[in-house]
Amino acid sequence: MTAATDTPPPPTRTRPDRQDPARPRQLEITRWLTLGVMLLATVYFLAPVWWLLVSSTKTNSGLFTGNSFWFGHVAFFSNVRTVFEEQGGIFSRWLANSALYAVGGAAVSTLLAAMAGYALAKYRFRGREFTFNLVLAAVLIPQPLLAIPLYLMFSPVHLVNSYWGVLLPSMVSPFGVYLSRIYAGASVPDELIEAGRVDGAGEFRIFATISMRVMAPALVTVFLFQFVSIWTNYLLPVLMLANSSLQPVTVGIVGWQSQRGIGSSAVPFNIIITAAMLSAVPLVVLFLSLQRFWRSGLVAGSVK
């Protein structure tokens, strides 16, 4: 029910401190103390990211000299060029792979989850609650914990070291089914479906042209969560994909990092740091631009 409507936080500060005229001094102290604590926490959370940003503009030797948290000789664009030229330009291949896994997996899983969640919400049949409870239990199983079993199962059927080894597991989102069911139950009116039936539309047509449109905000959330979880997944692709031209960007960069110290062909620190920074950009952009969907998904996650 909370899924789509992201209401701004309740107006807790509408009447700032008019209510405590007797204790203005104490209030001021509390306010400053709070601000101090919050700023300290901000430094803890943001300083590492700032370091990553600053470091991505430095030359490799610049990393070891001068202030770590401020710019030195700015070499950002040559770093970026090197990232994309390193090892025959494999970085762009990795980015494309990540996009393929994340977009493909998220699109299919969202569609399947929407269908399943819609059916669980809108049709009555035996075993409905059992199915839903099974899906709910699966929400609690984290993907990485399944990675080793998936590898053991895929290995004899030669799905290891292929696109399908990562794509197939990415196409299932129990969380998506959960969210779709909750949302469809709350927001798709039975009358709307009934009206479609009266007009002679088939059930799938009603779903595709009417219900899915109503469910759109929840589906964006499902897509977003699945996209992010695929893009950030590491254990599954690192197990499945030995061939570096199939790897997503997370696995690729860690591969560069692990080559440290193996001869002069090793990728320099500043290039790895720049690559890490670049590979996070799509997610940070998604996160900042689709904030309300993020929050609604988290809230839905916490009410179950």
Add this chain to the structure above:
Amino acid sequence: MTTAPPAPPPAATTRRPPQHLRRQARTAAAFIMPFAVLFAGMYLAPIGYTVYQSLFKVHHSGLGLSAPTTVFAGLSNYTAALGDPAFRGSLLRVLLIGIVQVPVMLLLALALALLLDARTTLFKRFFRLAFFLPYALPGVIGAIMWSYLVAPGLSPITAAAHHLGLHLDLTSNTLLAPTIGNMLTWGWTGYNMLIIYSALQAIPPELSEAARMDGCSPLRIAWHIKIPMVRPALVLTTVFSVIGTAQLYNEPAILHNVAPNLSSDYTPIFAAYDQINADNFNAAAAESVILAVLAFALSFGFLKFMQRRGETL
């Protein structure tokens, strides 16, 4: 609930489900089938296959001249895994990291959520974003970043300590666990804070308003009203964190690249991964099952414990 028709019940009820209900069931099945097939294949089958694999063993006969055969091994893979001091050590290590790190992280998340929810706090939107940003960064990227932030030679923290005349190596054996704990805390506090904060926002404002009118201090309001009311969110974040710690892999695996002293069976997943690399699939299966059962038992046990305590309160 599954079969209850909406009130009022139709006058003429038959034992067979009515025609339209049977058609509904068929339609529902068609809608659910694609998901169900993939779910069975990607969730149920691997779990079943892993349990099955864990009960077998590859037998190499004689000098290895004839092809190896797979034989039923009963629980011997399990006794071997549990008898392996390295695997037991990895379980214990993860347990210890969890016992220290999860409470620290959740207390921090709760404190920040309460401050963010407090009436007088300024710049709420900015702080909420700032605290949540680490979660928006892919875990692996955060881990690579931290691996350099603690790597000897590159670490600004080590350099700062050196300035103060201290010798600090955050990748030394004694500091590995705290370093990993810090990486986890940094990455997940904001996520947990947001869940708790959402629960705080759902509390009717009249409640704390009334308490404040009665002269209750913000601290007492937090302790007596807000924290009890966000209990479900706290339980939920704890369960998620326990499960998350059980599958600890990324952070130590990446830290290993700058800290070769980090053993290659540091966590249970690490150990199972090692078994796969050594072609011991059956051992990897047994270790995965042990880990999953322990993680499930711990989180489920915690849930039950909290429920029982909730009833007696």
